[in-house]
Amino acid sequence: PSFGIVIVAAGRGERAGAPTEGPKQYRPIGGKPVICHTLDVFSTWNRSGRIVAVIHPDDEALFRRAVEQLDDNTKIVSVHGGRTRQQSVLAGLRMLEMSGVSHVMIHDAVRPFIEHALLDRIAETLADGASCVLPAIPVADTLKRGTAHGHVIETVSREGLFAAQTPQSFRFETILAAHEAAVAAGRDNFTDDAAIAEWQGLPVTLAAGSPDNVKLTVKRDLAMADEKLTRTLI
Numbered sequence: 001p002s003f004g005i006v007i008v009a010a011g012r013g014e015r016a017g018a019p020t021e022g023p024k025q026y027r028p029i030g031g032k033p034v035i036c037h038t039l040d041v042f043s044t045w046n047r048s049g050r051i052v053a054v055i056h057p058d059d060e061a062l063f064r065r066a067v068e069q070l071d072d073n074t075k076i077v078s079v080h081g082g083r084t085r086q087q088s089v090l091a092g093l094r095m096l097e098m099s100g101v102s103h104v105m106i107h108d109a110v111r112p113f114i115e116h117a118l119l120d121r122i123a124e125t126l127a128d129g130a131s132c133v134l135p136a137i138p139v140a141d142t143l144k145r146g147t148a149h150g151h152v153i154e155t156v157s158r159e160g161l162f163a164a165q166t167p168q169s170f171r172f173e174t175i176l177a178a179h180e181a182a183v184a185a186g187r188d189n190f191t192d193d194a195a196i197a198e199w200q201g202l203p204v205t206l207a208a209g210s211p212d213n214v215k216l217t218v219k220r221d222l223a224m225a226d227e228k229l230t231r232t233l234i
C-alpha cells in the first residue's frame, strides 16, 4: 500500500509556554525545530507518499524556514488547520483526497522521536488486513482516582489499559468517511483519530508503540528532548 502522511502542527502549544516563546513544534531541539525531526523521519521512510503538514496561518514563515532545513522536502505540502485537532486532521485528509493513497498515517508534529521500525510495524498490521491501527504502550504507573482536593478515592487497575500514541493509521477511505460523519453529527473535539473510528463502531487494532515516541507537551519535555539529542550527537 502507499501511505499518505498527515502531520498535525496547527496547535498553539500553550502548555509549553507559548505565546511568548512561540509554538513548541517550531522550538529547537538538537539544533533544529521539533517539526524538522518529525518530517525527516517520514520523508526518509521508503513507503511514504505525499506528506501534508497542517499548520497555523500565523506560522507560515516558521514553517517555511523549518522545511528549508530538510535534506529532502520534495514530498511535503502544507495546508491550514482548524480550531481543534480534529478539524486540523480533516483539513489534512482532504488535501490527500486527490493523491490516490490507499492508507494514511496521522501523526502529531510534537512526537519527533518516531522511528522507521514503528512505522514498519504499523504498515505490516495494515497489510495483514486491519483498517485502523493504534500504536500504544501498556500503562506502567500505578493509577489512582482522586478528588479535585487531592484525596485518593481508589486504585484503578491498569490491567488492559494502554497509552495511545501516534501515528494512528487507517485505510484512507475509512477514516475520511468517519471524519466526515463526525462533522455531520456536530462533533468537532475528538482528541484522537482512533476515537472517531471507535465512535463509528470500527474495529481498532493495537500495535506495539515505542516508549521513546513521547509527546512533547510542556516546557520541561523540550529541555529533556534537547538534552537527549545533544547527548546522542556527542
Ligand code: C5P
Residues within 6 Å of the ligand: 008, 009, 010, 011, 012, 025, 054, 081, 082, 083, 084, 085, 086, 088, 089, 108, 109, 110, 217
Ligand atoms: O493539543 P495537543 O497536544 O493535543 O496537540 C496534538 C497535536 O495536534 C500537536 O501536534 C498540535 O500542533 C496539533 N493540533 C492541530 N490543530 C489544533 C490543535 C492541535 O494541528 N487546532
